[in-house]
Amino acid sequence: MNTLIVIAVILIVLSLVYQWGASTSRSVARSAGVKMHSRPVYYGLLLVLWCAIPAAVVYVLYSLFAPTIINSMILSYLPADVAGDPQARVSAMSRIQNLASGFGALGDVPDYERQAARALTSLRWTANLAIVALVAVVGVLGTLFARSRIGPEYRARNRVEWAIKALLITCSAIAILTTVGIVLSVLSEALRFFTFVNPIDFFFGTVWNPRFSSTGSGGQGDFGLLPLLWGTIMITIIAMLVAVPVGLMAAIYLSEYAGAKFRFISKPLLEVLAGIPTIVYGFFALVTVGPFFSGIGAALGLDVQATSAFTAGIVMGIMIIPFVSSLSDDIISQVPQTMRDGSYGLGATRSETIRKVILPAALPGIVGAFLLAVSRAVGETMIVVLAAGNSPVLTANPFEAVSTVTVTIVNQLTGDTDFASPQSLVAFALGLTLFVITLCLNVVAIYIVKKYREQYE
Amino acid sequence: MASTAETPALAGAPSPRSNRDVVEQNLARRHRNEAIFRFTGLGAILVGIALVGVLFGSILIKGVPAFTQATMTLEVDFDPEIINIPERPVLQASQSVAEYEQALLSWRRRLAFVNWNKVIQASLAKVLPAAADNARDAAGMIASGERIKLRDMVEADPSIVGTTQAVSLVAAANVDVWLKGNIDRTLPQHMQQLSKLQQEWSDELYQRGVISMAFSTALFTNVDSRSSPATAGLLGAIVGSVMMMLIVLVVAVPIGVMAAIYLEEFAPKNRLTDLIEVNINNLAAVPSIVFGLLGAAVFINFLGLPLSAPIVGGLVLSLMTLPTVIIASRASLRAVPPSIRQAALGVGASPMQAMFHHTLPLAVPGMLTGAIIGVAQALGETAPLLLIGMNAFVASVPSTPMEQSSALPVQIYLWQGNELRNFFEARTSAAIIVLLAVMITLNALAIFLRNRFERRW
Structure with missing residues (x-):
């Protein structure tokens, strides 16, 4: 409620400032009998910027430093034995806070607490008053400064546009900052992990058995990446075996054979698959697909585990079908019509045209799409967490439970705030591996797709 | 007139007649291949659509029954003998708030220590006289969380003590499972979850209409619960998800749109912009984990x-959604014909004015669609939330974004792992239906907005 009033007051003040700027520019123009450089809007906006930005900077600085300063002033009221003991200090401080806010405290209240609370109340009053006054003064000074510069020659529009442009650039920089943030955070934590475990043991180890962090640093486990990487690769291969033929054929039919009506209906239906959250696929794999395959396996006399690389791979393939089909669809429809016409002119059938002319022409783009799909499959998490069985062993049998890089990241890091043990830090080393793999796939794929687009433009 | 076949110029070539034979011989095979190819394509699409059907079908079949739940309506005696509590304390003038809170707390504790099981047993005995002698079996019939419902009723209105009220109480999860046939009734007794007596009672009460399958309001009005699975609900998860979606809307959408405006209209074409471009495309493909x-x-x-x-x-999902929003916004800016911008520039608008007064308003519908699709995507994302501790068991509704909370997809993940499998499989599916319903609504809204407001040029 209070915040709403404050926001309302600020908005009202700013709109008054805006009005003042706009009307000043009009009256200056009238009295001087000339045209202003910019429209009144910009003088108003300029005043608003000059009023708001310096005041906001002051307020941000205040809220960054004020609590520490007030705290240290209150601390001086505590007797030495309380202030020296961290536990007693924290509880005393919170009692003082409660006393000061009028909530009260239970039990006997020592004199120094009462004094401190009184001091805190008055200090807060002064501080609040001071910051309101300061913000107001800065705002008024900024506004007056901007007002004093208004004249027919003053380029208000350019200044305002410069400010807007700065804002736009900041926003685009955030995208870069995200990547930098990912790289720095994952890399630094991964490097900390490598102080515990030799990188060679990590990248080329064939045994994954991290043990628990509570067993202490003496009984350190084995952190071999290969079983996890192999699980990821196996599931990705199975997923691609499902997604690429189905997705590619669907794309070919949609772009070459389907009538407008069929396309209009079936394309969105197929793309529903892309919008379903992966946790739903995971659940579907766990309770429907897994038992189904396991039942078929039992009928054939095979030992098929319900949660296995096969189950996870098939369901992941289903998830990726629309991804492959819509990317390939885009790419196939970019092949120029003249190439088709030439092929038909020579008497080729449609399927011959597609196989001999269109697909070879579209191949680079399709390879790009394929790589993007692989990167998708490698980074997919929830399906494998639920359906792959989480058993980090090196096995060539797809019907057995496996584990993947992403599953292990989740297992090692969930619910664990302890960033000091190799058991949780390994998640960052795995994340780094995952990021590098997908980065390479993405960059190559994006490059290929881009080159391909340019080829036919 | 001599036909070309008889001209000596072609004497060296194979006779055209045989050439035509070859073509005719192959024609049937080629047409067969054509048909096969075509039907494979059609088949691929039908397979994809059938998979959508299977996925939705299996979730619906499992989940829809969970929206109704075994519920019994009982005449509950709020017996002052059992509910023996003093008057609810009121804030006296001489008390500090802290003292009042303490008094209230001890009153609440008294209330919580009331033997609610006895209250429930007494009311059950009204319809089932045998329940009076079997306290354990009687307590096991009602979801244990319903004791809290009775307690809350008294807390809200202490005057109901001494009266009799008709209250509808959710039956225990095992009763629900038994009545819905989700457990094999022929299993030997030691493998059953209900005692012999409870099984008979359940069937009898169901036949007499005391237990009925009522709409499970608990699913939407309660928070998650471990001790009382039958009353575990999604409220906390829904509120958490809504908060995160709002954060994504407030953070990712404005930043994304402004970044798109800069990159599309104002960024100079140099290597830095190229780098940002590649970076954004790559970020869109970085695994969510x-x-x-x-x-x-x-x-x-x-x-x-x-x-x-x-x-x-919300912040993590915002960073994840940002590239989607940027790419969609750029596409819709690009779809506005350049002539609009050129016309604005031609009558003397600055590039900034052309952008904000003319191009941007025309691009808003497309941007909005992209934003909604991005938010829907963020809503279903699970993996990153697991890593920031959202898989913790949280039995409260967050009132601010700084408090602990669950989220819809994470709640699904937690429920699918619950040991009480034959009850939670249905409840998880119901949660998935809720999640999918929200996502489908969002996507339908996006499609509606696109069809309603998008202009084709």
């Missing part, structure tokens, strides 16, 4: 934000 690692390292470990809080989840 890597964003979770970023969140764990930066927001939780470095900035010290609380674990499991919607604010952290």
Whole structure:
């Protein structure tokens, strides 16, 4: 409620400032009998910027430093034995806070607490008053400064546009900052992990058995990446075996054979698959697909585990079908019509045209799409967490439970705030591996797709 | 007139007649291949659509029954003998708030220590006289969370003590499972979840209409519960998800749109812009779990934000959604014909004015669609949330984004792992239906907006 009033007051003040700027520019123009450089809007906006930005900077600085300063002033009221003991200090401080806010405290209240609370109340009053006054003064000074510069020659529009442009650039920089943030955070934590475990043991180890962090640093486990990487690769291969033929054929039919009506209906239906959250696929794999395959396996006399690389791979393939089909669809429809016409002119059938002319022409783009799909499959998490069985062993049998890089990241890091043990830090080393793999796939794929687009433009 | 076949110029070539034979011989095979190819394509699409059907079908078949739940309506005696509590304390003038809170707390504790099982047993005995002698079996019939419902009724209105009220109480999960046939009734007794007596009671009460399958309001009005699975609900998860979606809307959409405006209209074409471009395309393809690692390292470990809080989840999802929003916004800016911009520039508008007064308003519908699709995507994302501790068991509704909270997809993940499998499989499916319903609504809204407001040029 209070915040709403404050926001309302600020908005009202700013709109008054805006009005003042706009009307000043009009009256200056009238009295001087000339045209202003910019429209009144910009003088108003300029005043608003000059009023708001310096005041906001002051307020941000205040809220960054004020609590520490007030705290240290209150601390001086505590007797030495309380202030020296961290536990007693924290509880005393919170009692003082409660006393000061009028909530009260239970039990006997020592004199120094009462004094401190009184001091805190008055200090807060002064501080609040001071910051309101300061913000107001800065705002008024900024506004007056901007007002004093208004004249027919003053380029208000350019200044305002410069400010807007700065804002736009900041926003685009955030995208870069995200990547930098990912790289720095994952890399630094991964490097900390490598102080515990030799990188060679990590990248080329064939045994994954991290043990628990509570067993202490003496009984350190084995952190071999290969079983996890192999699980990821196996599931990705199975997923691609499902997604690429189905997705590619669907794309070919949609772009070459389907009538407008069929396309209009079936394309969105197929793309529903892309919008379903992966946790739903995971659940579907766990309770429907897994038992189904396991039942078929039992009928054939095979030992098929319900949660296995096969189950996870098939369901992941289903998830990726629309991804492959819509990317390939885009790419196939970019092949120029003249190439088709030439092929038909020579008497080729449609399927011959597609196989001999269109697909070879579209191949680079399709390879790009394929790589993007692989990167998708490698980074997919929830399906494998639920359906792959989480058993980090090196096995060539797809019907057995496996584990993947992403599953292990989740297992090692969930619910664990302890960033000091190799058991949780390994998640960052795995994340780094995952990021590098997908980065390479993405960059190559994006490059290929881009080159391909340019080829036919 | 001599036909070309008889001219000597072609004497060296194979006779045209035989050439035509070859073509005719092959024609049937080629047409057969054509048909096969075509039907494979059609088949691929039908397979994809059939998979959508299977997925939705299996979730619906499992989940829809969970929206109704075995519920019994009982005449509950709020017997003052059992509910022996003093008057609810009121704030006296001489008390500080802290003292009043303490008195209230001890009153609440008295209330919580009332033997609610006895109250329930007495009311059950009204319809089932045998329940009076079998306290254990009687308590096991009603979801244990319903004791809290009775307690809350008394807390809200202490005057009901001494009266009799008709209250509808959710039956225990095992009763629900038994009546819905989700457990094999022929299993030997030691493998059954209900005692012999409880099985008979359940069937009898169901036949007499005391237990009926009522709409499970608990699913929407309660928070998660471990001790009382039958009353575990989604309220906390829904509120958490809504908070995160709002954060995504407030953070990712404005930043994304402004970045798109800069990159599309104002950025100079140089290597830095190229780098940003590649970077954004790559970010869109980075696995979501890597964003979770970023969140764990930066927001939780470095900035010290609380674990499991919607604010952290919302920020992580915002960073993840940002590339989607940027790409969609750029596409819709690009779809506005350049002539509009050129016309504005031609009558003397600055590039900034042309953008904000003319191009941007025309691009808004497309941007809105992209934003909604991005938010829907963020809503279903699970993996990054697991890494920032959102898989913690939280039995409260967050009132601010800084408090612990669950989220819809994470709740699904937690429920699918519950040991009470034959009850939670249905409840998880019901939660998935809720999630999918929200996502489908969002996507339908996006499609509606696109069809309603998008202009074709």
